[in-house]
Amino acid sequence: MKQTLAQKVVARAAGRSTVTPGEIVTCKVDLAMVHDSSGPRRLKPMLERLGAKVWDPTKVVVITDHYLPEYDDESRKILRIARDWVREAGIDNFYDAQGICHVVLPERGHLRPGMFAVGGDSHSPTGGAFAAYMFGVGATEMLGVMVTGEIWLKVPHTIAIEFDGAFAPGVSAKDVMLFLIARYGMDGGQYQAVEYRGPAIRKLPMQERMTLCNMTAELGGQTGLIASDDVTRDYLQREVEIWDSDADAPLLAHHRFRADELPPQVAAPHSPANTRPVSDFDQRIDLAYIGACTGAKLADLRMAAAVLRGRKARAKLIVAPASLRDQQTAEGEGTLQVLLDAGAELLANSCGMCAGYGQHQLGENTVAISTTARNFKGRMGAASAQVYLASPYTVAASAVTGRITDPRGMLQ
Amino acid sequence: MKAWVFGDNVDTDVIAPGRYMKYGIDEIARHCMEALEPAFAASVRKGDVVVAGRNFGAGSSREQAPEALKHLGVAALIAESYAGLFYRNAINLGLPALVCAQAKRIRAGDHIAVDLDAGRIDNRTSGETLAAEPVPAFLLQIVRDGGLLAHLEKRLRGERASA
Ligand code: SF4
Numbered sequence: 193m194k195q196t197l198a199q200k201v202v203a204r205a206a207g208r209s210t211v212t213p214g215e216i217v218t219c220k221v222d223l224a225m226v227h228d229s230s231g232p233r234r235l236k237p238m239l240e241r242l243g244a245k246v247w248d249p250t251k252v253v254v255i256t257d258h259y260l261p262e263y264d265d266e267s268r269k270i271l272r273i274a275r276d277w278v279r280e281a282g283i284d285n286f287y288d289a290q291g292i293c294h295v296v297l298p299e300r301g302h303l304r305p306g307m308f309a310v311g312g313d314s315h316s317p318t319g320g321a322f323a324a325y326m327f328g329v330g331a332t333e334m335l336g337v338m339v340t341g342e343i344w345l346k347v348p349h350t351i352a353i354e355f356d357g358a359f360a361p362g363v364s365a366k367d368v369m370l371f372l373i374a375r376y377g378m379d380g381g382q383y384q385a386v387e388y389r390g391p392a393i394r395k396l397p398m399q400e401r402m403t404l405c406n407m408t409a410e411l412g413g414q415t416g417l418i419a420s421d422d423v424t425r426d427y428l429q430r431e432v433e434i435w436d437s438d439a440d441a442p443l444l445a446h447h448r449f450r451a452d453e454l455p456p457q458v459a460a461p462h463s464p465a466n467t468r469p470v471s472d473f474d475q476r477i478d479l480a481y482i483g484a485c486t487g488a489k490l491a492d493l494r495m496a497a498a499v500l501r502g503r504k505a506r507a508k509l510i511v512a513p514a515s516l517r518d519q520q521t522a523e524g525e526g527t528l529q530v531l532l533d534a535g536a537e538l539l540a541n542s543c544g545m546c547a548g549y550g551q552h553q554l555g556e557n558t559v560a561i562s563t564t565a566r567n568f569k570g571r572m573g574a575a576s577a578q579v580y581l582a583s584p585y586t587v588a589a590s591a592v593t594g595r596i597t598d599p600r601g602m603l604q
Numbered sequence: 605m606k607a608w609v610f611g612d613n614v615d616t617d618v619i620a621p622g623r624y625m626k627y628g629i630d631e632i633a634r635h636c637m638e639a640l641e642p643a644f645a646a647s648v649r650k651g652d653v654v655v656a657g658r659n660f661g662a663g664s665s666r667e668q669a670p671e672a673l674k675h676l677g678v679a680a681l682i683a684e685s686y687a688g689l690f691y692r693n694a695i696n697l698g699l700p701a702l703v704c705a706q707a708k709r710i711r712a713g714d715h716i717a718v719d720l721d722a723g724r725i726d727n728r729t730s731g732e733t734l735a736a737e738p739v740p741a742f743l744l745q746i747v748r749d750g751g752l753l754a755h756l757e758k759r760l761r762g763e764r765a766s767a
Pocket of ligand 1 (some may be wrong): 484
């Protein structure tokens, strides 16, 4: 039986040779990731109530990112619980204040092709960029995994999205996803597996692939996947198994696009599905935010720098690099200095303004353009704030002019 | 049970706003749905149902979203479809979530009765009966046990007793 990449990984985790879409199987979990918000503070009391222990501490990764930097009693308490719990539970894979979970997890080598993984966060499909089957679960379901090491799954159908050719300069993974979300809707993925393929995808660097799989959450897929290849190997700096779909495995849908025809995209408030080409917008902005797992990795910072080099931001520009390591690399190569010279204010390597958990929030009626994944009403602060979503190129270009701006004329 | 009716793509940032996530469920629930319906949290009564269109619960995996609804006394959800992750969370917290293609026939304030086993929704106001998709038996069992935590507790107690 011909199998898709998603089916192959699920079958392996279910201890089967093949699986059929629609059937319900129980899978063994190779890796479970949690962060400070969904993780220890919720798991610890439930584990205590059950009198149970973590099934295998070596398979658990804990990363703090949502409530950093701590700024009040509540956030300090949440972080303290995380730090104490990893010690009690014997979890060595603990990354404290090292960056956003979806970026830190592969950066520290925890993902490998063919893995079956769960994360306590909706953007966990990011791991699919490494040909892993990874998806998000809530805290209670994570408790089930922590106790049993297993989880049930309705075997997904696969929706293949193929891009031929190559993306134009100034067009990025963020544009691809905003375009797809507008076209198919926030439930277009039907909670199935979305597989990105084709020559244009193959040419994308690893962190851009991560953005594609990450925003599969906004497309409504359970996970997004990309077959492993040399790019995967080079990023992980180790030999990897090749995991890919069989050539004629049955698909739920197969969408094909020409990459070179895609212009930069912008999502208007209050939904990522509210997307149109950048040229449709005539809009002033107050603030430009380059942050989040979808928008402030090293690759994203480089895109912003390609626009900002030698320019000054007219709008307020805030940059929160997605991981400490990425920030250090950006610093070493001069990318960070370009952003600072343009007038960027630097925030910590954490979720920052993205989900409105912390100290920095959008004020009443602020008009912002942001590299984050979601512009739901009130998410980043005041319900009256207006948030536009775009790529790091477009956000940087808009910061310079103070209006939503096509970055393609400003690339250097 | 009174129906509270919402539209398509209601997201978890609306159901459980991020800036209250650091607090306990009492405080989160007080702000449930406030960006769409400021009166909801204060006026919803135990046993009421929440009715929505497509893709209810889109966005963040925070299970405080179904938890807040349950905390406020919401007895069941009826929607054309759910975000997959939200659906799993609702079941895991013991909040029944029915999929009903005709959810939009229900009007705000209608008096609704839900029969989970039969997958039937009776609209006492309009006199109409709507069919819901059956919930797989093992998920229904989790809901009946009061959620995954209570379900696991039962299972672990059983394992220990037989060990
Ligand atoms: S940066 Fe934003 S989208 Fe990414 S994990 Fe943090 S809150 Fe979620």
